[in-house]
Amino acid sequence: xxxxxxxxxxxxxxxxxxxxxxxxxxxxxxxxxxxxxxxxxxxxxxxxxxxxxxxxxxxxxxxxxxxxxxxxxxxxxxxxxxxxxxxxxxxxxxxxxxxxxxxxxxxxxxxxxxxxxxxxxxxxxxxxxxxxxxxxxxxxxxxxxxxxxxxxxxxxxxxxxxxxxxxxxxxxxxxxxxxxxxxxxxxxxxxxxxxxx
Amino acid sequence: xxxxxxxxxxxxxxxxxxxxxxxxxxxxxxxxxxxxxxxxxxxxxxxxxxxxxxxxxxxxxxxxxxxxxxxxxxxxxxxxxxxxxxxxxxxxxxxxxxxxxxxxxxxxxxxxxxxxxxxxxxxxxxxxxxxxxxxxxxxxxxxxxxxxxxxxxxxxxxxxxxxxxxxxxxxxxxxxxxxxxxxxxxxxxxxxxxxxxxxxxxxxxxxxxxxxxxxxxxxxxxxxxxxxxxxxxxxxxxxxxxxxxxxxxxxxxxxxxxxxxxxxxxxxxxx
Numbered sequence: 448x449x450x451x452x453x454x455x456x457x458x459x460x461x462x463x464x465x466x467x468x469x470x471x472x473x474x475x476x477x478x479x480x481x482x483x484x485x486x487x488x489x490x491x492x493x494x495x496x497x498x499x500x501x502x503x504x505x506x507x508x509x510x511x512x513x514x515x516x517x518x519x520x521x522x523x524x525x526x527x528x529x530x531x532x533x534x535x536x537x538x539x540x541x542x543x544x545x546x547x548x549x550x551x552x553x554x555x556x557x558x559x560x561x562x563x564x565x566x567x568x569x570x571x572x573x574x575x576x577x578x579x580x581x582x583x584x585x586x587x588x589x590x591x592x593x594x595x596x597x598x599x600x601x602x603x604x605x606x607x608x609x610x611x612x613x614x615x616x617x618x619x620x621x622x623x624x625x626x627x628x629x630x631x632x633x634x635x636x637x638x639x640x641x642x643x644x
Numbered sequence: 645x646x647x648x649x650x651x652x653x654x655x656x657x658x659x660x661x662x663x664x665x666x667x668x669x670x671x672x673x674x675x676x677x678x679x680x681x682x683x684x685x686x687x688x689x690x691x692x693x694x695x696x697x698x699x700x701x702x703x704x705x706x707x708x709x710x711x712x713x714x715x716x717x718x719x720x721x722x723x724x725x726x727x728x729x730x731x732x733x734x735x736x737x738x739x740x741x742x743x744x745x746x747x748x749x750x751x752x753x754x755x756x757x758x759x760x761x762x763x764x765x766x767x768x769x770x771x772x773x774x775x776x777x778x779x780x781x782x783x784x785x786x787x788x789x790x791x792x793x794x795x796x797x798x799x800x801x802x803x804x805x806x807x808x809x810x811x812x813x814x815x816x817x818x819x820x821x822x823x824x825x826x827x828x829x830x831x832x833x834x835x836x837x838x839x840x841x842x843x844x845x846x847x848x849x850x851x852x853x854x855x856x857x858x859x860x861x862x863x864x865x866x867x868x869x870x871x872x873x874x875x876x877x878x879x880x881x882x883x884x885x886x887x888x889x890x891x892x893x894x895x896x897x898x899x900x901x902x903x904x905x906x907x908x909x910x911x912x913x914x915x
């Protein structure tokens with residue numbers, strides 16, 4: 448409700464700003480003040496500033512002080528909203544925020560595209576993933592090794608958007624080891640296999 | 645993100661959803677903002693992030709073609725936050741904090757606030773700003789449509805509350821104005837009402853206005869420029885006293901003080 452009121456006030460000021468840009472007349476200001484008496488003072492304030500140059504007068508906090516107060520407010524907000532690192536829910540999304548699509552992430556990690564997708568869907572046994580690779584993966588997606596480890600230890604997922612018509616609830620089958628996935632992937636290069644096996 | 649989207653590198657553009665009350669159409673971002681959002685969204689992720697987090701954006705000149713609009717930055721604060729990249733989102737908020745600092749300072753300088761009150765206003769404004777930037781509800785979309793209007797509205801509201809308290813403690817001017825002085829003042833104000841003044845005249849008015857408190861200026865603006873009555877017995881009528889939330893007597897006091905100051909300024913300028 449509070450948000451809706453704030454939004455409505457913003458909306459009125461946006462519309463007034465548009466109307467006043469079209470016609471800088473007292474009539475427009477009066478009309479809007481009459482339509483929205485609760486916002487009348489803000490409307491008058493905006494109109495007066497648009498029509499008359501705003502002089503600097505009184506001493507105010509220094510720019511440095513203003514910035515500092517702003518950064519303090521941001522720090523307080525961060526502490527209030529991010530007490531702990533948010534749970535990693537999707538390897539693909541995490542890679543995306545770091546500027547990679549799946550192919551780009553796979554190339555950076557020196558693994559085939561298919562193996563990256565298997566990691567994303569947790570189709571690879573977490574204990575089989577080499578520590579060096581895990582560290583590289585965490586770095587690539589901008590998370591900690593613990594975050595990624597925890598992600599890989601959750602149950603495997605089905606491909607999003609796949610259609611199933613079986614009578615029983617579909618399962619995703621057995622996880623395979625990282626080495627098996629890398630060896631069996633038709634797109635894996637010798638260099639990739641040598642790098643991680 | 646679905647597997648079918650795996651190979652995509654560009655960021656999908658989030659459309660606005662809030663509709664206008666007057667015609668039911670969806671609000672739109674300004675063309676230049678829309679263009680920046682589109683162009684950045686189509687870039688490779690790394691390049692997009694580099695462009696957005698370029699430290700030069702914090703102090704880039706208004707007229708620079710490389711300047712990313714504030715509305716564009718707000719859009720990406722929310723997008724990075726949505727995709728879980730809070731670090732980049734925080735970084736962009738810092739950029740906005742840096743950018744608005746000079747604007748806030750300029751606005752604050754027009755009010756007669758104590759240093760403590762000014763600090764409190766800045767603190768309240770930044771807290772509100774941080775909250776609004778991370779708000780992904782449709783009501784917060786206006787920040788992507790007109791950032792400065794949204795910011796100024798909050799700044800006025802925050803300052804006014806403090807200024808009204810401070811001004812309530814001020815006593816009216818005790819110096820009487822003679823009839824001739826009143827005519828002089830009215831003549832000066834009539835010049836101000838003529839908004840077709842030349843730049844040098846406007847500069848002079850800017851100097852005169854800086855002598856008035858915000859409430860004195862607002863009373864003058866409402867009564868002489870907008871043409872509102874000071875007060876009215878008709879409760880349905882818009883008046884300066886209603887707009888400013890004070891009595892008609894307070895309005896007359898503001899006007900009296902404003903006129904005294906304008907006369908003194910005019911006499912000084914003539915000497």
